[in-house]
Amino acid sequence: MATNARPRVPVAGRGGGYRGRVTGRLVIEDVRPRTPNAGHFAKAVVGESVPVRAVVFKEGHDLLTGRVLLVAKGRKKPVSTGVLEPVGSDEWVSHVMPAQIGPHRIIVEAWTDRHATWAHKVQAKLDAGQPIDVEIAEGLLLLEGAAAFPPVAAALPTLRDIGLADPDRVRAALSPEVGAALWGPEGAVDVTDSTGQPLWVDRERALFGAWYELFPRSFGGLKGAAARVPDLAAMGFDVLYLPPIHPIGHTARKGPDNTLRAGDDDPGSPWAIGSSVGGHTAVNPELGTIEDFSQLVAEVNELGMEVALDYALQCSPDHPWVHEHPEWFHHRPDGSIACAENPPKVYQDI
Numbered sequence: 001m002a003t004n005a006r007p008r009v010p011v012a013g014r015g016g017g018y019r020g021r022v023t024g025r026l027v028i029e030d031v032r033p034r035t036p037n038a039g040h041f042a043k044a045v046v047g048e049s050v051p052v053r054a055v056v057f058k059e060g061h062d063l064l065t066g067r068v069l070l071v072a073k074g075r076k077k078p079v080s081t082g083v084l085e086p087v088g089s090d091e092w093v094s095h096v097m098p099a100q101i102g103p104h105r106i107i108v109e110a111w112t113d114r115h116a117t118w119a120h121k122v123q124a125k126l127d128a129g130q131p132i133d134v135e136i137a138e139g140l141l142l143l144e145g146a147a148a149f150p151p152v153a154a155a156l157p158t159l160r161d162i163g164l165a166d167p168d169r170v171r172a173a174l175s176p177e178v179g180a181a182l183w184g185p186e187g188a189v190d191v192t193d194s195t196g197q198p199l200w201v202d203r204e205r206a207l208f209g210a211w212y213e214l215f216p217r218s219f220g221g222l223k224g225a226a227a228r229v230p231d232l233a234a235m236g237f238d239v240l241y242l243p244p245i246h247p248i249g250h251t252a253r254k255g256p257d258n259t260l261r262a263g264d265d266d267p268g269s270p271w272a273i274g275s276s277v278g279g280h281t282a283v284n285p286e287l288g289t290i291e292d293f294s295q296l297v298a299e300v301n302e303l304g305m306e307v308a309l310d311y312a313l314q315c316s317p318d319h320p321w322v323h324e325h326p327e328w329f330h331h332r333p334d335g336s337i338a339c340a341e342n343p344p345k346v347y348q349d350i
Contacts, residue, residue, distance in 0.1 A: 026058040028108050028194040041103070041200035049095045052082065054108045054194065057090040063117045065183065066110030070096040071196070073103040084110065098201040105196030111188035115179045118142055122170055139173050142182070149181035209238035211308065217267055218244060222288035226296040233303035240300050241308045244270045245293065247277040247284045249316020252339075252348035260348065263331045271312050272349040274319025282319050314340060314350045 031054045033042035044050045052068045065077050069078040098104060122135045139159055146152045155172035158164065173179070185191040216225040222245070232240060253268040255261055262268060267286065273279060281348035283290050299306050316322055319336065321328060332340045340347040 002251060010130035015271060018136055024191045026056070026064065026110055026112070026192040027130070028054055028056050028110055028192055030055040031108050031194050031197050033106075033199070034197045040197065041198045042106075043206075044098055044099055044199055044201050045203065045204050046101060046201060047148050048207070049097055050106075050199070051093060051095055051104055052108065053091060054084070054110075055095050056084070056088050056108070056110045057093050058112070061117075062112040063120055064110055065113035065116065066092065066108060068094040068096050069107040069109060070199070071105045071107060073105075078107075079104070084108070100205055101201055104199045104201055106199050107196050108194040109185060111185045111189065111191040113183065114142060114188060115182040119174045119179065122174065124172075126167055128244060129290055132170065133273055136166065139170065143173060143178070144180055145187065151175065151181045155342070167333065189192055205232040205238060207304070208235060210240040211241045212237040213241045213243070214334055215243060216272070216287050217270075219288065222283075222292040222296050226292075226299050229296070229299050229303060229305070233305055237305060239306050239308050243309070243310045245287055245309070246270075246273045246280055247275040249275050249318035249349060254347075256348050258345075269349060271310075271314060272316040272347075273312060273314065274316040274321065276318065279315065279319045280313075316349060 003165040032052065033044075033050065035042055040246075050070075056066060057066055064082040064333050066242040068082045068084065070080040071077075072079050078097055080096040082096045084094045092108075092110075096106070104267070118135065118139055122139070125132050125135065126162055136159065138154075143152050143159060147156060155175065155178050156171045159169055161169060207214060212235075214225055214228065214232075216222050219225050219228055225240075225242075231242065248268040248270060249272045250347050252260075253262040253266065253272065255263060255266045268282075277285060283293055300307050315329075322337065332338055
């Protein structure tokens, strides 16, 4: 379309440097989804329809329109677009569909719908029985700039025919087909972009999934847990969730039900991580080896599931880090290291 487009005017949303209403300028604000803190990502998943809302307004009676652009990091062209639809009180809504994982920006783009504004004015005057000579002249200028589009080219001869009555001259030019051909930011003098709102797109399983928690020691170790995996997959679970599988400390080891004395055969809490055998980079020998763990992960993945490990940073008093990195721990005036407490609970083993 041959146009004389002017530079776009960026307008930030609320909380992002919004400059307020300016007479004659189109304003975009309150773009959602967004987080309360600027720069933090709203979240979505691949293949999810993401509703986008914004407040869009302008002084005067022009009819507005616009679209939403979803732009992936490192790309200039949008990966998804959606047309804005008015829902009342200057609020508009659309949807975009992310197709890849990673950071994106949501940009709302709006402008004056020149054909809709012209058509509304023409129809209002026709309904009122008023002359539309000036509006016909305006319509000719509007359509002649887009004569390359077939619906526009088909409507122009009738609009130029001075022998027809005014309603007949404009009937074809008012059609939805001509409006669709003229729709778009090209040629609009007030095209405005919002500040890009950050959106992080993740895989579908980040949104939902069925998790099964399993303590390997209840099945004889990691090999026994692997034997249980086919049953879990058959029941429809997506994730096998394991508590810490690291060596367990002996100092202040707890017995059943958090009792302070552990028997000779009590394994202790798997969250009291670390012993002379190792810490967070070691596998509890009572459960198996790192090779056993790798085999468990392979079998889980083969059945379309995943393994999730409880990421616990607390340490047993026997953890190698206690001696290798004493500065990482809070040393009390009596020389002891503070244990984990959540009164009335006290975790002497952590």
